Amino acid sequence: MSEQETLGLAEEFAHYRRTVLDKVEVPGPAAVRRTVRGRNRRRWGATATTALALFGGSAIGYAAMNGPDHQPGPVDPTPSISVSPTPDSSTSPTPGPSVTTGGPTSVVPDGRISRAQLLDASVTLPAWRAGRDCPTSGVRLSGDNVREGVNWLLTLDHGDVDGDGAVETVALVQCVFGTGGSMQVVAFDRDEQGKVVTLGRVVMTTIDKPQWLFALDVVADGTVRVQVGDIAPGGGWSADWSQRQWRSYRWKGDAFAQVSGPTSFGPNPNLADVSVTTGDLVLRTADDGSRTGTATVRIRNRGTGPVARVGVRLAVPETVRADVDGWELCPGAHGDVGTITCSVRQLAAGEEIRLDLDFRVLEGITLSTDKADVEVQPWDGKGDVLPDVKRTDNLVQMKLIYG
Secondary structure, three states, X not given: OOHHHHHHHHHHHHHHHHHHHOOOOOOOHHHHHHHHHHOOOOEOOOOOOOOOOOOOOOOOOOOOOOOOOOOOOOOOOOOOOOOOOXXXXXXXXXXXXXXXXXXXXXXXXXXXXXXXXXXXXXXXXXXXXXXXXXXOOOEOOEOOOOOOOEEEEEEEEEEOOOOOOOOEEEEEEEEEEOOXXXXXXEXXXXXXXXXXXXXXXXXXXXXXXXXXXXXXXXXXXXXXXXXXXXXXXXXXXXXXXXXXXXXEEEEOOOOEEEEEOOOOOOOOOOOEOEEEEEOOEEEEEOOOOOEEEEEEEEEEEOOOOOEOEEEEEEEOXXXXXXXXXXXXXXXXXXXXXXXXXXXXXXXXXXXXXEEEEEEEEOOOOOOOOOEEEEEEEEEOOOOEEOXXXXXXXXXXXXXXXXX
């Protein structure tokens, strides 16, 4: 690796740490659009042997909220995402009331509510999690999540979900707070005076799982299908890495209950757990007057699945250089800048790799510090950073000692 390439990569790493390490946030307005609609992902490098790990505290923060438990049911196959088109009030006027089979004078209010009509109505939402949350009474839904403390209408669909012979409206709503936001699917209807009323909540995100709702679809028999994800995008986590499931819900007279689809998630293969430990670097005087020493770095995969690559960062003083031996498993590390970065091979679940790395300090050089950070970061097979479930054991300090 040339000096110019090494300096460029070090600059990229420094920019990442300035913008990400100090403040890790879960998805906000822009992040939601980028992750869910654009599915952008952070790239670390072009190839595994030369890409440098962009380290930092990209631990995931999730702003999901508790929801009701549902009884398990048979599993449905997972189709592609299906979000119903949003009707517009100018093209989809509200039809006249439907008549039930209960008698000639029994009239069922029509609950087909367009997006514009729902945004214009004052509605009541099922409660969000207790604490700092969005309002639920007298709510005016927002067409955009431009500010916090609002309930954002993402999408909606229509169907006879309660079996009364008239159509109702089912909407996906997000509570926008800071850069987070819980989500819930809510069914709306109209009363006899034509006022928009809340039928009930279909499903919502929770602190555990699901932490994200991707899509909804009301089918012909009134079943509400919702695509749920185990982990919310944001904070370095791509929406592509969230496991998705379609779950189906039916109205049971006073509430919605899950009737089919999975009821739990298995282990997410994109979650990693790597750790690092290191010994002291003892520098002793060599025959040529320089000081040399060997530091042992151990990297372990504590997760349940393999990790394609592990990035290694050694923030030694720039006068401490990678020497001859021990760097075969950490290619691309030779350079004269202070931060030495490289990547090591795939680690199987439970596997540990030991690196005995030689360093050298030229004659007459005095070290500016007696400590050096050693940090690791898991990558996937494409070179993307994988969030680590336990960031506290990804960074240690190595002591620099004159022997």
